[in-house]
Amino acid sequence: MNGTLPNTNNPKNPPKQGANPLPSGKKPRFNPIWIYLILISFLLYLWVFNNDSNPVQIQWLDVKEKMMPAGDIEKITLITNLNHVEVSVKKDSLYKYKKYFGFKETDHIIAPQFYFVIPSTFDADTKFGEARQQLPDGKKFSIETAERRDYFGRILEWLFVPALLLFVWLFMFRRMSGGMGAPGGGIFSVGRSKAQLFDKDHKNKITFQDVAGLEEAKVEIMEIVDFLKNPKKYTELGGKIPKGALLVGPPGTGKTLLAKAVAGEANVPFFSLSGSDFVEMFVGVGASRVRDLFRQAKEKAPCIVFIDEIDAVGRARSKNGGFTSNDERENTLNQLLTEMDGFGSNSGVIILAATNRADILDKALMRAGRFDRQIHVDLPELKERYEIFKVHLRGLKIAEDFDIGFLAKQTPGFSGADIANVCNEAALIAARKNKNTIEKQDFLDAVDRIIGGLERKSKIITKEEKRTIAFHEAGHATVSWLLEHANPLLKVTIIPRGRALGAAWYLPEERQITTTEQLLDEMAATLGGRAAEELVFKKISTGAMNDLEKITKQAYAMVSYFGMSNKVGNISYYDSTGQNEYGFNRPYSEKTAELLDHEVKKLIDASYEKAKAILTQHMDLFTQLAELLLEREVIFSEDLEQIFGKRKNKNPHELL
Numbered sequence: 001m002n003g004t005l006p007n008t009n010n011p012k013n014p015p016k017q018g019a020n021p022l023p024s025g026k027k028p029r030f031n032p033i034w035i036y037l038i039l040i041s042f043l044l045y046l047w048v049f050n051n052d053s054n055p056v057q058i059q060w061l062d063v064k065e066k067m068m069p070a071g072d073i074e075k076i077t078l079i080t081n082l083n084h085v086e087v088s089v090k091k092d093s094l095y096k097y098k099k100y101f102g103f104k105e106t107d108h109i110i111a112p113q114f115y116f117v118i119p120s121t122f123d124a125d126t127k128f129g130e131a132r133q134q135l136p137d138g139k140k141f142s143i144e145t146a147e148r149r150d151y152f153g154r155i156l157e158w159l160f161v162p163a164l165l166l167f168v169w170l171f172m173f174r175r176m177s178g179g180m181g182a183p184g185g186g187i188f189s190v191g192r193s194k195a196q197l198f199d200k201d202h203k204n205k206i207t208f209q210d211v212a213g214l215e216e217a218k219v220e221i222m223e224i225v226d227f228l229k230n231p232k233k234y235t236e237l238g239g240k241i242p243k244g245a246l247l248v249g250p251p252g253t254g255k256t257l258l259a260k261a262v263a264g265e266a267n268v269p270f271f272s273l274s275g276s277d278f279v280e281m282f283v284g285v286g287a288s289r290v291r292d293l294f295r296q297a298k299e300k301a302p303c304i305v306f307i308d309e310i311d312a313v314g315r316a317r318s319k320n321g322g323f324t325s326n327d328e329r330e331n332t333l334n335q336l337l338t339e340m341d342g343f344g345s346n347s348g349v350i351i352l353a354a355t356n357r358a359d360i361l362d363k364a365l366m367r368a369g370r371f372d373r374q375i376h377v378d379l380p381e382l383k384e385r386y387e388i389f390k391v392h393l394r395g396l397k398i399a400e401d402f403d404i405g406f407l408a409k410q411t412p413g414f415s416g417a418d419i420a421n422v423c424n425e426a427a428l429i430a431a432r433k434n435k436n437t438i439e440k441q442d443f444l445d446a447v448d449r450i451i452g453g454l455e456r457k458s459k460i461i462t463k464e465e466k467r468t469i470a471f472h473e474a475g476h477a478t479v480s481w482l483l484e485h486a487n488p489l490l491k492v493t494i495i496p497r498g499r500a501l502g503a504a505w506y507l508p509e510e511r512q513i514t515t516t517e518q519l520l521d522e523m524a525a526t527l528g529g530r531a532a533e534e535l536v537f538k539k540i541s542t543g544a545m546n547d548l549e550k551i552t553k554q555a556y557a558m559v560s561y562f563g564m565s566n567k568v569g570n571i572s573y574y575d576s577t578g579q580n581e582y583g584f585n586r587p588y589s590e591k592t593a594e595l596l597d598h599e600v601k602k603l604i605d606a607s608y609e610k611a612k613a614i615l616t617q618h619m620d621l622f623t624q625l626a627e628l629l630l631e632r633e634v635i636f637s638e639d640l641e642q643i644f645g646k647r648k649n650k651n652p653h654e655l656l
Contacts, residue, residue: 055115056100068131071139078124078145086112205264211257212391213384217375225266242372244351248358249377252417255354259306269303275312278332286332294339301348310353316362340370382408388416392423399437407443412508422446452497459496469494469502474626475532476504479611480525481640484648485518493634516564523551523607531611555600565599
């Protein structure tokens with residue numbers, strides 16, 4: 001699930017904006033920010049209030065030449081300790097000097113209204129006395145001396161800097177500690193678990209009805225959910241709930257979706273996090289987060305903890321301590337092992353985990369008592385793909401009488417994520433063509449787009465290159481159609497798509513085991529393009545590079561893994577444990593390596609000769625197919641059936 005459900009029961013995790021209000025009976029927390037706002041407002045008020053009584057600075061000449069002769073001055077006060085003089089103007093004369101006060105009302109201005117600065121050599125008594133003597137009796141002003149102490153300014157000077165430092169320190173401390181107590185944030189809470197908590201009140205629930213296919217996996221997962229709902233059913237017989245279940249399978253097969261369904265069905269607290277959430281640049285953080293995760297889980301028990309991509313932290317510990325080990329990761333794994341099944345008790349805490357690299361996990365993590373069950377989530381087969389398509393086609397406007405089974409047959413080897421992508425791409429393609437519904441061709445275009453990439457019709461190709469590509473692809477099609485055990489052809493195109501100049505789509509048989517004859521026929525079909533170039537043009541090109549790479553890997557697997565060579569015998573050098581993945585030594589001698597190379601070349605040469613023989617025997621039909629491909633640029637299995645007739649083996653995809 002994409003979002004995190006606010007935990008309203010935990011005062012340290014307040015609900016986010018837009019979430020449900022606090023439950024009744026709980027008082028909202030007091031926010032200390034209000035104290036800062038009130039203090040700042042009070043200081044601003046004092047500053048503004050004090051600013052109204054501050055006199056305006058003017059020059060001595062203005063006082064001497066304008067104010068004194070007019071008799072507007074009521075009192076002059078000499079401030080001895082500040083070297084300036086305050087001037088109090090009569091209320092009746094303030095309107096004359098309105099320009100000095102800007103937009104302020106003169107009625108509210110408190111005396112003294114003006115001041116001017118005097119130098120230390122200024123003879124105030126003499127100058128003020130002479131000016132006063134020149135005025136008539138009704139306009140004379142009084143002269144006073146005084147001292148001013150700016151206590152408010154002094155307080156601000158002494159308190160402002162410490163208060164500012166204190167505020168910055170508190171602000172930074174709260175930010176570093178996670179911001180108002182929020183878990184998982186900041187340097188002081190770096191050791192807290194980053195797990196997201198989903199409870200039974202979460203609205204966006206995914207249930208097992210949303211998980212198509214995966215019937216066997218759902219049975220085992222649903223048993224765990226059923227134990228949480230009806231524990232007496234199992235405990236009366238003496239049974240115990242499994243401590244952990246590990247979901248194993250290729251990417252995109254629905255492991256995380258199964259976990260989401262468990263979260264939606266179990267009605268117990270569900271903690272979700274990734275294996276990489278334990279890893280941090282600080283030493284000891286991973287182990288601390290593991291402890292904090294299980295502490296929270298024990299408080300919420302019974303509950304489920306889901307760790308996605310557990311291989312990020314559960315990789316097998318290295319035996320070479322000075323070369324490849326990562327102490328921080330291994331300490332995290334050790335703590336995880338201890339919490340899952342150590343001296344303490346974790347009753348009521350079930351661990352779910354998912355990975356597509358189960359071969360590299362530590363053996364101590366995989367043992368019973370930690371992960372009691374390994375649930376394999378494999379690529380969906382034909383009927384399962386049919387069910388998955390039904391789920392993803394619910395919200396799409398598809399044409400009437402649409403055959404979903406046809407789509408399931410056209411997508412062998414597709415995962416659930418691939419099928420979802422096909423449905424979305426088909427909708428986008430139909431919208432691009434301004435259609436009202438999504439048709440069969442839109443889905444076929446979507447499959448081609450995902451498998452081969454975007455068509456590049458604007459790519460410049462010469463006539464000679466195009467003819468070479470056509471005969472190359474026709475060679476693949478011809479050999480695969482005429483060989484009994486090769487995969488049946490579905491479509492051939494010479495329109496550039498992605499990085500390929502041409503492509504052939506096959507419908508591989510979904511089988512659990514493959515025989516030597518089937519592998520050899522597939523290799524011959526793959527080499528059909530290179531054989532066609534040599535027979536028709538008497539030269540070869542670089543267009544067969546991907547074909548050669550594929551058959552070389554397949555031939556080495558046949559000889560060194562599957563034991564399909566008489567000279568090598570029933571020996572397999574495949575390491576399923578992955579222990580020698582980074583080893584420098586091969587598990588066989590140089591003499592054996594030469595034998596392997598010889599047998600691989602022998603297999604490839606035999607397949608190549610088989611492809612050339614088939615093309616030579618059916619040269620007329622092969623040439624006819626190539627010319628048709630040059631003309632149409634895209635041909636289908638129906639066209640090959642008209643030219644070569646029906647294949648020897650039947651279509652294996654007839655289960656629906």
